Amino acid sequence: MAVNLLLHPIVGLLAIALLLAAFTAKVRTRKQYVVHYALGMSSLALSSLAFALGFLTFFQAAREGVEFEETLVFHLIAAAVLFVVLLAQARMGLAMWRRKRHDVYLARHRATARILVVLAVLLAVLGAVTFVTIR
């Protein structure tokens, strides 16, 4: 497999690691505010890149005759859902940062954070299954 086909999984794993780190920075007893904002925004930036690279990788691999299992479809669905939820999370985070509706958004942002962690782990597992079942 060409080296550039490995870019998508590497960027994707980094994005997931940043998301989990953003979560950890806020659930610890000593909360790290600036670190949290930086990790959250970097995770969003890398997720966007991973999403675009995913499509490029798929089309390049298909051109090279690579075949994928059906798990690829579930991987794509999980990625799309995570991306939309992460966008909503960033929007709420930025609104709180600018002191807008802080009380309303904090409860939602905390609940969504747990959903994101589950989605991120699921996405990584589906990505790993897709990767090891490539033919």
Ligand code: HEM
């Ligand atoms: C994408 C950019 C993000 C920004 C700008 C952002 C910003 C914020 C802000 C302003 C707060 C409230 C701080 C306070 O007043 O206590 C907060 C809380 C929190 N954020 Fe984010 N966030 C982002 C992404 C994320 C992500 C990706 C996660 C986890 C997956 C996450 C998890 C949390 C949690 C758990 C809290 C609550 C902390 C507590 O209980 O005090 N955030 N965030």
